[in-house]
Amino acid sequence: MNTETTSTGAYRVSxxxxxxxxxxxxxVLASFDCCEDPRLKQVMRSLTxxxxxxxxxxxLTEEEWNTAIEFLTAAGHITDDxxxxxxxxxxxLGASMQTIAVNNQAYKGATEATVFGPFxxxxxxxxxxxxxxxxxxxxxxxxxxxxxxDTDGNPVAGARIxxxxxxxxxxxxxxxxxxxxxxxxxxxxxxxxxxxxxxxTPTPYPIxxxxxxxxxxxKVGRSPVRAAHLHFMVTAxxxxxxxxxxxxxxxxxxxxxxxxxxxxxSLIKDFLQQPAGTPTPDGRDLNGQDWARTRFDIVLAPxxx
Ligand code: BEZ
Ligand code: FE
Numbered sequence: 001m002n003t004e005t006t007s008t009g010a011y012r013v014s015x016x017x018x019x020x021x022x023x024x025x026x027x028v029l030a031s032f033d034c035c036e037d038p039r040l041k042q043v044m045r046s047l048t049x050x051x052x053x054x055x056x057x058x059x060l061t062e063e064e065w066n067t068a069i070e071f072l073t074a075a076g077h078i079t080d081d082x083x084x085x086x087x088x089x090x091x092x093l094g095a096s097m098q099t100i101a102v103n104n105q106a107y108k109g110a111t112e113a114t115v116f117g118p119f120x121x122x123x124x125x126x127x128x129x130x131x132x133x134x135x136x137x138x139x140x141x142x143x144x145x146x147x148x149x150d151t152d153g154n155p156v157a158g159a160r161i162x163x164x165x166x167x168x169x170x171x172x173x174x175x176x177x178x179x180x181x182x183x184x185x186x187x188x189x190x191x192x193x194x195x196x197x198x199x200x201t202p203t204p205y206p207i208x209x210x211x212x213x214x215x216x217x218x219k220v221g222r223s224p225v226r227a228a229h230l231h232f233m234v235t236a237x238x239x240x241x242x243x244x245x246x247x248x249x250x251x252x253x254x255x256x257x258x259x260x261x262x263x264x265x266s267l268i269k270d271f272l273q274q275p276a277g278t279p280t281p282d283g284r285d286l287n288g289q290d291w292a293r294t295r296f297d298i299v300l301a302p303x304x305x
Contacts, residue, residue, distance in 0.1 A: 010059045025052045074212040082174060084118045088213040091115055091260035092222075104240070108151040110301035114244050115262040117231065119172040120164060124184040130282045132198040135182035137167040139200030142271065143281055143293040144230070148193045150239060150300055155193025159236035159300070162186045163199060165229070170205025198284070201271055201292045202228035204253040207260065217259070227253040227263055232298070239300035246296050269294050 006012060013021070028048045035041040054060075075085040090096045096115045104113040127133060134141070144163075148156040164184035166172050173182040189195045209217060209224035217224050229245040247254060247268045254263060276290045 006057045006059070008058050021052075021056055025049070028052070071212050071216070078211040083208065083211075085211050085213055087118045088207060088211075091117070091207070092213055092217060094261045097261045100243075105305070107240075107301035107305045109299050110151055110240070110305075111242055111244060111299045112264045112266050113242055114264060114267060115260050116233075116243050117260075119166075119174055120162070120231070120233065121174060121181075121184065123181065124162060124164065124186050125181065127185040127187050127197060129187065129190060129194075130196050130198070131185065131187060133163055133165075133183060133185035134198065134200055135173075135184075136180070137173065137182040137200060139168040139183075139203070141286055141289065141291040142199050142201040143196065143291065144199050144296065145194070145196035145281070145293075146296040146298060148189045148195065148234060148236070148298045148300065151302070155189075155191075156236045156239065156300060157189055157191045157193055159189040159193070159195075159234055159239075159298075160186060161189065161195055162231075162233040163197065164231045165200060165202055166205050167200065168203055170203065175208075196281070199230055202230050202248055204228045204251060222259065223256065224259050225253055225256070226260060227251050227258040229262070232296070234298055234300060236300060238303050240303050240305060242298065242300055246294070269296055 012018075025048065029045055032041050032044045032048075035044065075089060079085045087096070090099075100113050100115065106112075125135070132141075148159045148161070150156060162184075163186070164172070167183055173180045173184065183200065185197065187195055187197055204225050204227060206224040207226055208214070214224055228248045228251045231245045232242070233244075234242045244267060245262065247263055249268050249270045254268065271292045271294045274291045274293060276286075276288050278291070280286060280291065281293070
């Protein structure tokens, strides 16, 4: 008796059945023979190989296949120019982080990249050094400062820094329907590579979970909550663009887990609480409100590394 099993514990099929299934795979692989783009051909052949291996490994039922089609259809229906369910799906399956890992290989001491997320917009206002990104968003004021250098330690002047974050209620501006622009801005490093701005102390929030991806997370017993974070995108000439965020030391969600696998130890920063009345770095009067401060020094790898 054949006692060999697949990863799911199902018995392997007979030699005759395996030949029938191999024949399907081989015919699909051959269908790409005339593809003139070698990269596209490679990607489609590999996708076919892995997809068929998966179907055969779990012995996918027709009912399960139908459920998958319904799931993808629902993801399509909920997707529009503001809501991207397929990006969410890629994020919660770790596919986004894996693509980032493949494309941002470690280089000397360069700052690590993490997931982009769906809430970046191109139209964030410019603020001066020490400006405020809140734009009316609720939250504890947080002074964020740092320096941008290359991997040889040279300061990078004029680097463009985009920052964006959710408010205290866990929502980005684009999730409101009133067209507000809040909790986002861009600024440039000075001649010494330094930058500073007022943001909001990040708090944990769930990824949008009122659609098929949220239902899937619930079914598998996973939380949609992300560890508290502040997004950065840093661009500078001849250097690798960095998309990343910083996390908050002591955030309990770091222990529980980040729903999109975005946390890296090197990106967890101390956000030091400052009691009400503590003088601010730029003399700003916070009307007796407490505040926080953090430092994030950024190292950019050379372009094309
Ligand atoms: C975010 O960082 O805001 C985010 C990232 C991935 C999926 C959803 C949200
Ligand atoms: Fe985010």
